[in-house]
Amino acid sequence: MATTDNTAEITAPARGLIALPQTAARSLIAVGAVATIASTFMSWTYTADFPGDLTYYGSPAGLQILDLVAGALTLLFALTLFDVRGLRWLNPAGATAPVALAAASAFAVSWFSAIAIAVDLKGLVALDPGAYIAALGSLIALVGALALPSPGDTFKDWVSKPDRIPAAQQIPGWAERLVITGATAVALIVFTYGIGVDPDASETFIGYLLLVVLGTWALQSAGLFDRFAELNARHKGFATSMAFLAAAVFPFVENNEHNANLGVNILVVATVALGLNIVVGLTGLLDLGYVAFLGVGAYAAALVSGSEFSRFSGVQFPFWAAMLTGMAASLVFGVLIGAPTLRLRGDYLAIVTLGFGEIFRISVNNLDGSSGPNLTNGPNGISMIPDLDIFGFNFGNAHDIGSITLGRFANYFLLMLIITGIVVVVFNRAADSRIGRSWIAIREDETAATAMGINGFRVKLIAFALGASLAGLAGTVSAHVGYSVNPAPYQFAGSVPPNSAFLLAAVVLGGMGTVNGPILGATLLYLLPEKLGFLKEYQLFAFGVALVILMRFRPEGIIANRRRQLEFHETDQLDIPEQGLPASTVGVTKAGA
Amino acid sequence: MTTTTSTSPVLEARGVIMRFGGLTAVRDVDLTVNTGEIVGLIGPNGAGKTTFFNCLTGLYVPTEGKVSYKGKVLPPKPHLVTSAGIARTFQNIRLFANMTVLENVLVGRHTRTKEGLWSALLRGPGFRKAETASRERAMELLEFIGLAHKADHLSRNLPYGEQRKLEIARALASEPGLLLLDEPTAGMNPQETRATEELIFAIRDQGIAVLVIEHDIRFIMNLCDRVAVLVQGEKIVEGPAEVVQADERVIAAYLGTPFEGSPGAEELAEVEAAEATAGDDAESATSKEGTAQ
Numbered sequence: 001m002a003t004t005d006n007t008a009e010i011t012a013p014a015r016g017l018i019a020l021p022q023t024a025a026r027s028l029i030a031v032g033a034v035a036t037i038a039s040t041f042m043s044w045t046y047t048a049d050f051p052g053d054l055t056y057y058g059s060p061a062g063l064q065i066l067d068l069v070a071g072a073l074t075l076l077f078a079l080t081l082f083d084v085r086g087l088r089w090l091n092p093a094g095a096t097a098p099v100a101l102a103a104a105s106a107f108a109v110s111w112f113s114a115i116a117i118a119v120d121l122k123g124l125v126a127l128d129p130g131a132y133i134a135a136l137g138s139l140i141a142l143v144g145a146l147a148l149p150s151p152g153d154t155f156k157d158w159v160s161k162p163d164r165i166p167a168a169q170q171i172p173g174w175a176e177r178l179v180i181t182g183a184t185a186v187a188l189i190v191f192t193y194g195i196g197v198d199p200d201a202s203e204t205f206i207g208y209l210l211l212v213v214l215g216t217w218a219l220q221s222a223g224l225f226d227r228f229a230e231l232n233a234r235h236k237g238f239a240t241s242m243a244f245l246a247a248a249v250f251p252f253v254e255n256n257e258h259n260a261n262l263g264v265n266i267l268v269v270a271t272v273a274l275g276l277n278i279v280v281g282l283t284g285l286l287d288l289g290y291v292a293f294l295g296v297g298a299y300a301a302a303l304v305s306g307s308e309f310s311r312f313s314g315v316q317f318p319f320w321a322a323m324l325t326g327m328a329a330s331l332v333f334g335v336l337i338g339a340p341t342l343r344l345r346g347d348y349l350a351i352v353t354l355g356f357g358e359i360f361r362i363s364v365n366n367l368d369g370s371s372g373p374n375l376t377n378g379p380n381g382i383s384m385i386p387d388l389d390i391f392g393f394n395f396g397n398a399h400d401i402g403s404i405t406l407g408r409f410a411n412y413f414l415l416m417l418i419i420t421g422i423v424v425v426v427f428n429r430a431a432d433s434r435i436g437r438s439w440i441a442i443r444e445d446e447t448a449a450t451a452m453g454i455n456g457f458r459v460k461l462i463a464f465a466l467g468a469s470l471a472g473l474a475g476t477v478s479a480h481v482g483y484s485v486n487p488a489p490y491q492f493a494g495s496v497p498p499n500s501a502f503l504l505a506a507v508v509l510g511g512m513g514t515v516n517g518p519i520l521g522a523t524l525l526y527l528l529p530e531k532l533g534f535l536k537e538y539q540l541f542a543f544g545v546a547l548v549i550l551m552r553f554r555p556e557g558i559i560a561n562r563r564r565q566l567e568f569h570e571t572d573q574l575d576i577p578e579q580g581l582p583a584s585t586v587g588v589t590k591a592g593a
Numbered sequence: 594m595t596t597t598t599s600t601s602p603v604l605e606a607r608g609v610i611m612r613f614g615g616l617t618a619v620r621d622v623d624l625t626v627n628t629g630e631i632v633g634l635i636g637p638n639g640a641g642k643t644t645f646f647n648c649l650t651g652l653y654v655p656t657e658g659k660v661s662y663k664g665k666v667l668p669p670k671p672h673l674v675t676s677a678g679i680a681r682t683f684q685n686i687r688l689f690a691n692m693t694v695l696e697n698v699l700v701g702r703h704t705r706t707k708e709g710l711w712s713a714l715l716r717g718p719g720f721r722k723a724e725t726a727s728r729e730r731a732m733e734l735l736e737f738i739g740l741a742h743k744a745d746h747l748s749r750n751l752p753y754g755e756q757r758k759l760e761i762a763r764a765l766a767s768e769p770g771l772l773l774l775d776e777p778t779a780g781m782n783p784q785e786t787r788a789t790e791e792l793i794f795a796i797r798d799q800g801i802a803v804l805v806i807e808h809d810i811r812f813i814m815n816l817c818d819r820v821a822v823l824v825q826g827e828k829i830v831e832g833p834a835e836v837v838q839a840d841e842r843v844i845a846a847y848l849g850t851p852f853e854g855s856p857g858a859e860e861l862a863e864v865e866a867a868e869a870t871a872g873d874d875a876e877s878a879t880s881k882e883g884t885a886q
Binding site for chain 2 (some may be wrong): 435441444
């Protein structure tokens with residue numbers, strides 16, 4: 001049955017969901033996109049009450065900028081269908097999915113804006129002609145996109161990559177580097193725009209999210225990300241340094257202390273998530289108490305920081321010594337906790353680490369002199385931690401570099417970036433080595449790994465200790481950034497990061513075993529609650545819903561670890577061991593031969 | 594069969610007993626494997642073959658008895674057994690599914706390389722040298738089993754027969770003196786079985802002794818210099834293939850013994866006649882297959 005259906009599908013000419021001549025469909029998209037772009041230069045509403053102030057003619061603002069980008073993207077993709085010279089690279093396979101997704105992004109942003117204006121400002125009267133034109137234009141573009149030849153019957157066909165994407169044209173090496181530079185710059189602009197959205201303008205941030213998700217998806221379904229990954233693989237060192245350069249440029253571009261503080265916190269969480277990724281993603285050990293190591297590092301640094309609330313208030317280590325102290329303390333705790341627990345597997349290990357994580361928080365809460373020896377000042381924590389001073393460079397003061405002033409958080413951002421860079425290098429080097437392979441082997445099959453001569457306990461302990469000391473390293477900086485440390489944040493789950501559940505979610509959502517995954521996951525999880533203020537008490541609920549949806553549709557995380565570019569085989573095809581022995585071995589031999 | 598020049602024992606198991614609570618899975622088994630030998634271990638399902646294997650490789654600690662490799666008593670830890678020089682494969686394939694074919698073999702090199710975390714982080718010349726050497730050796734092994742062209746595939750995407758081969762290559766990567774194969778041809782068709790046979794001979798010719806568990810009697814009879822039969826945890830016979838094949842106790846263990854008041858002679862004759870004709874058909878079918886190749 002199924003096979004006959006398939007053959008019918010192949011022979012029948014592909015038709016769209018809406019019956020229209022192809023030329024008409026393409027023209028509709030182009031016209032709709034142009035109308036959408038034009039509308040962003042008009043007023044959408046008459047009062048400045050709506051976030052972003054959309055009342056001006058001739059200068060797009062807030063949601064209009066986003067709609068302008070969405071419209072432009074749609075127009076570009078529509079032009080690829082007209083075989084415009086010079087745009088072939090944008091849609092190499094001439095697929096319809098990216099066009100539909102781009103049109104969907106323009107539609108989503110326009111209609112969301114119009115509805116948000118109408119709801120916020122009590123009624124349709126609040127809409128100016130510009131908003132109507134945006135809504136109508138994007139609708140026309142979407143109708144046109146749906147009239148394009150259908151890539152398949154299911155929803156999935158509309159949003160996935162075409163099967164065969166022609167190989168990229170050879171371009172010289174310098175041009176490839178230029179492309180990488182350009183793409184990195186675009187990524188920096190997109191990120192900076194997102195982080196710069198006013199926390200009160202949740203509408204703008206939702207529009208931003210709609211555009212980023214659908215727009216990225218459009219580029220992905222055109223196969224551009226695969227090509228970019230190839231470029232990156234060819235110029236690995238260059239691409240990595242460009243990414244770090246872009247991150248280093250961030251405090252210069254976004255010259256606002258609040259946003260720089262957001263940036264530091266994101267980097268701290270991302271770094272800790274990377275450390276956790278060694279334990280969870282590479283070695284496959286579910287650690288539910290990981291945040292304790294961040295706490296150990298932070299407390300160790302606070303104790304030797306010279307703060308007058310510290311038990312050793314006279315002691316002030318220089319930063320490098322404080323950093324080593326934090327790492328060493330976390331390392332010791334990692335080994336102490338790991339040594340007895342790592343003999344356990346799976347669920348048992350998870351429960352025990354959860355317990356140890358809580359023990360840390362409760363102990364710190366009670367080491368206040370009354371219910372235990374005074375070490376941590378109990379629930380009050382250690383406050384007034386002085387700013388770092390490295391070679392006379394005080395991190396608390398603003399410094400002028402050229403015409404740009406770098407404030408306190410911008411200083412810490414740059415310091416934290418260096419530490420993130422170190423952790424990325426450590427992660428990459430460790431993962432691609434004898435020890436990294438044995439971690440992955442243990443994750444895949446511990447019995448087989450020990451039968452290959454791997455001392456499971458020892459190797460797992462190394463992973464645990466390395467992960468712990470990296471978290472401790474991040475903790476030393478976070479203690480100074482936050483002025484004080486107290487036991488509250490170092491719990492299993494809570495509404496404020498960092499907590500173990502949050503870190504774990506960052507790793508799992510982003511993509512286990514990758515470098516980019518946890519960084520992206522931590523960024524998203526940290527930024528979303530920050531910018532979507534209206535969620536407030538529903539934050540954890542929304543977080544849960546998002547987790548469920550993502551795990552249903554993309555269980556491997558946003559950035560899947562494809563273990564290098566293994567393009568030649570789709571998984572699930574000859575996946576025999578899970579199903580036991582095949583019914584007919586002859587068939588398998590043929591497939592293999 | 595090739596004659597072996599020296600007959601010093603590689604593996605000596607003496608009086609191995611394995612009890613799980615009240616159940617004795619392996620009873621007082623002695624087994625010796627000499628250099629350059631291929632020894633088979635057969636027995637009906639549940640006879641304790643794999644349990645005995647696990648006792649040899651340190652996955653189980655035998656309740657009593659000792660296992661020694663080249664004269665040294667083996668410690669009861671799998672990774673120490675492997676570094677001593679015994680490598681194994683598993684009855685149900687246990688590859689590292691999400692690693693590439695090459696990486697699987699590289700993991701097998703674990704005991705023969707020394708680079709720790711520090712050298713991985715610092716990436717000195719020693720690290721690079723060792724890594725290159727490991728990769729070269731791993732590629733040689735893949736060449737040997739004929740999977741070099743698939744070095745970058747994920748091992749989960751290999752067809753069944755190649756996964757079996759890869760498991761052998763991974764075991765060989767630890768430079769063993771003795772290779773333990775647990776049902777290497779399970780689920781294979783006759784051609785693949787024959788290829789595996791060739792592979793095992795080639796491994797033996799490299800000077801690696803092989804101990805193999807198998808159900809396929811024809812495979813065992815072609816392959817092995819010596820066969821031991823395990824029934825209900827006890828070794829009942831050991832000797833050259835032909836001797837074992839003809840042994841009454843072995844036949845009884847596999848097919849059962851006629852009981853008192855068994856079917857009359859007439860029925861027996863009928864059954865035998867029917868079997869004889871069926872056997873002829875089967876014989877001619879296989880011979881046809883043989884000529885076709």
